[in-house]
Amino acid sequence: MFRNAFALALISTGALAAADSSAVTFNKDVLPILQKNCQTCHRPxxxxxxxxxxxxxxxxxxxxxxxxVATGKMPPWFADPKIGHFLNDRSLKQSEIETIAKWADSGAVEGDPKDVPAAVRWPEGWQIQPDIVIQGPTYDVPAHPKNNVIEWVSVTVPTGFQQDTWITSVQIKPEYPAVTHHICLGFNRHDAGVKYFEPVWQDKLRDEEGSAIPGKAPTFGPATPGGRPRSMAEDCYLPGNPVADYRDFQAAKLVPAGSDITLNLHYTPNGTAVTDHVQIGVTVAKEPPQRRYVSLSASAPSDPAHFAIPPNEPNWQSPPAEITFNQDVELVYMMPHMHVRGKDMTYTLIYPDGKRETVLSVPHYDFNWQLGYNTTVKVPKGTKLHVDAHFDNSVNNKWNPNPNKTVYYGEMTWEEMMFPFFGVVVDRSVEPSKILTGRGPVPPGA
Ligand code: HEC
Structure with missing residues (x-):
C-alpha cells in the first residue's frame, strides 16, 4: 500500500516535470509570435x-x-517561401506554425504571467514627417456591406503640385484603419474633364455579374476621357505594411507639376457606419536624388483573340506578359494584379545569357489582398521580365460570380486583368519611357 502510493507519486511528479518543460504556453511561446506577425492587424x-x-x-x-496558419490563410502573405527573398516578408516559419498548433492542441494554456513579453508600442498617425499633406477623398463606409462584398471605389484628387517634385516617401493615411482594408494610389497626368473627388464604380460593381463585351482597352482603373489608362497601384496602404520610402534605395520619384492622384479604396464595413477621410503625406527631396524610383507595369495581350477565359475552365493559362529592360535596373517591388478568377502568378527574369531566375511565385493568389512584395534584384540591361498566370473560371472558385461566362479583359471586377506591377530604381539620368520595351502600358509620368 505504502509502496504503491510512493510509486504513483514518483510517476506523477516525473510526468508533471516533463509536461512542464515541453508545454507550449500562450505567454511564453504564442504571444511573441502574435506580436510579431498578427497584432499589426489584430488589435483594436x-x-x-x-x-x-x-x-x-x-x-x-x-x-x-x-x-x-496551417492553411496559410493567415497572416496574409502569398509568396512561395522557397522562391525569392522579400524585405517585407511577414510569413510564419514552420516552427512558429507548429508552436501555434501545439498550443491549440494541448489545451491552449496561459502559462506563467512572468513570461508575458512587454506590449508592443504601435505607431499611430504619421510615420513619416510629411513635407506636404494632400487631402484625399472622404468616403461614407456603411455599417454593413451590400452583398457581402468589400466596398470598392476609385477617386481622383489633385496633387496641387505647382512644379515637378521629387518625392522621397509616401504615406497613405486613412482616418479609420478599422474599416480600411487597403488603399492604393497612382500619380497621373492631369486630364481635362476628370471629375475630382467623385467616386467611380461602386454601384456597377454590385449590379453586374458578368460581361459579354469583349475587347476593352488594357487599363487599370477608369480610363481617362482621352482613353489613356490611369495608374492606380504605385503605392499601397496595407495594414501592417511599411510606408513606401524611396530613401531606402537612395532614390526619389519624380511627380510632374499638375499631376493628379487616383486612389483605389477598399473598405470592410464592421457594423458601425463611418465617414473615412484619407490623407496622403509625402516627403520631398531637398535636392535631386542620385537615383529615381519608377513604378511600372506590364500586361498580357488584352484583345479577345488572345485573352478570353472559357466557361468552367479551372486552370486557364494566360498568354504571358513580357517586357525587356533596356537599362540596368534594380528591381525592388512586385505586385501581382488580377481579379476574382486570378489563380497564380509567377515573375521570371530571363537574363541576356539565357539563364532564368524566378523572383516571385504566388501559387494561390487572393484578390482580396493586393499584396506587394519588396525585394532587391540587380537586373542587367537586356534582361526580360516574363510573367505567367492562370485563372480559375470554375465553380470551385468561391469568388467566381458566374462560371458559365467567357471572361474578357477589362477593368471591372467581373472582367479579368493580368497586370503585373513592379517598381525599379535607376540612375536619375534615365528617362522612364526608355526603361523598357515590350508588352505593357507606358509608365505613368513618362
Ligand atoms: C494584414 C492584416 C492581418 C494580419 C497580419 C493577420 N491577420 Fe488574421 N485576419 C485579418 C482579417 C482582415 C481577418 C478577417 C477577414 C478574413 O478572414 O480575411 C482575419 C481573420 C483571422 C482569423 C479568422 C479566420 C477565419 O477563417 O475566420 C484568424 C484565426 C486569424 N485571422 C488569425 C491570424 C493570425 C494567427 C495571424 C498571425 C500569425 C494573423 N491572423 C495575421 C487580418 C490580418
Missing part, C-alpha cells in the same frame, strides 16, 4: 475583426488560429 482599431493582445482575447480563437 485595426482591420481584423478580433484582437489578439491578451490571452483572454486570443483563447477562444486557438483552434481557428491553428487552422488559419
Amino acid at each position: 482599431g485595426q482591420v481584423a475583426p478580433m484582437s489578439f493582445l491578451t490571452y483572454q482575447q486570443a483563447r477562444p480563437w486557438a483552434k481557428a488560429m491553428k487552422a488559419a
Whole structure:
C-alpha cells in the first residue's frame, strides 16, 4: 500500500516535470509570435475583426488560429517561401506554425504571467514627417456591406503640385484603419474633364455579374476621357505594411507639376457606419536624388483573340506578359494584379545569357489582398521580365460570380486583368519611357 502510493507519486511528479518543460504556453511561446506577425492587424482599431493582445482575447480563437496558419490563410502573405527573398516578408516559419498548433492542441494554456513579453508600442498617425499633406477623398463606409462584398471605389484628387517634385516617401493615411482594408494610389497626368473627388464604380460593381463585351482597352482603373489608362497601384496602404520610402534605395520619384492622384479604396464595413477621410503625406527631396524610383507595369495581350477565359475552365493559362529592360535596373517591388478568377502568378527574369531566375511565385493568389512584395534584384540591361498566370473560371472558385461566362479583359471586377506591377530604381539620368520595351502600358509620368 505504502509502496504503491510512493510509486504513483514518483510517476506523477516525473510526468508533471516533463509536461512542464515541453508545454507550449500562450505567454511564453504564442504571444511573441502574435506580436510579431498578427497584432499589426489584430488589435483594436485595426482591420481584423478580433484582437489578439491578451490571452483572454486570443483563447477562444486557438483552434481557428491553428487552422488559419496551417492553411496559410493567415497572416496574409502569398509568396512561395522557397522562391525569392522579400524585405517585407511577414510569413510564419514552420516552427512558429507548429508552436501555434501545439498550443491549440494541448489545451491552449496561459502559462506563467512572468513570461508575458512587454506590449508592443504601435505607431499611430504619421510615420513619416510629411513635407506636404494632400487631402484625399472622404468616403461614407456603411455599417454593413451590400452583398457581402468589400466596398470598392476609385477617386481622383489633385496633387496641387505647382512644379515637378521629387518625392522621397509616401504615406497613405486613412482616418479609420478599422474599416480600411487597403488603399492604393497612382500619380497621373492631369486630364481635362476628370471629375475630382467623385467616386467611380461602386454601384456597377454590385449590379453586374458578368460581361459579354469583349475587347476593352488594357487599363487599370477608369480610363481617362482621352482613353489613356490611369495608374492606380504605385503605392499601397496595407495594414501592417511599411510606408513606401524611396530613401531606402537612395532614390526619389519624380511627380510632374499638375499631376493628379487616383486612389483605389477598399473598405470592410464592421457594423458601425463611418465617414473615412484619407490623407496622403509625402516627403520631398531637398535636392535631386542620385537615383529615381519608377513604378511600372506590364500586361498580357488584352484583345479577345488572345485573352478570353472559357466557361468552367479551372486552370486557364494566360498568354504571358513580357517586357525587356533596356537599362540596368534594380528591381525592388512586385505586385501581382488580377481579379476574382486570378489563380497564380509567377515573375521570371530571363537574363541576356539565357539563364532564368524566378523572383516571385504566388501559387494561390487572393484578390482580396493586393499584396506587394519588396525585394532587391540587380537586373542587367537586356534582361526580360516574363510573367505567367492562370485563372480559375470554375465553380470551385468561391469568388467566381458566374462560371458559365467567357471572361474578357477589362477593368471591372467581373472582367479579368493580368497586370503585373513592379517598381525599379535607376540612375536619375534615365528617362522612364526608355526603361523598357515590350508588352505593357507606358509608365505613368513618362
Ligand atoms: C494584414 C492584416 C492581418 C494580419 C497580419 C493577420 N491577420 Fe488574421 N485576419 C485579418 C482579417 C482582415 C481577418 C478577417 C477577414 C478574413 O478572414 O480575411 C482575419 C481573420 C483571422 C482569423 C479568422 C479566420 C477565419 O477563417 O475566420 C484568424 C484565426 C486569424 N485571422 C488569425 C491570424 C493570425 C494567427 C495571424 C498571425 C500569425 C494573423 N491572423 C495575421 C487580418 C490580418
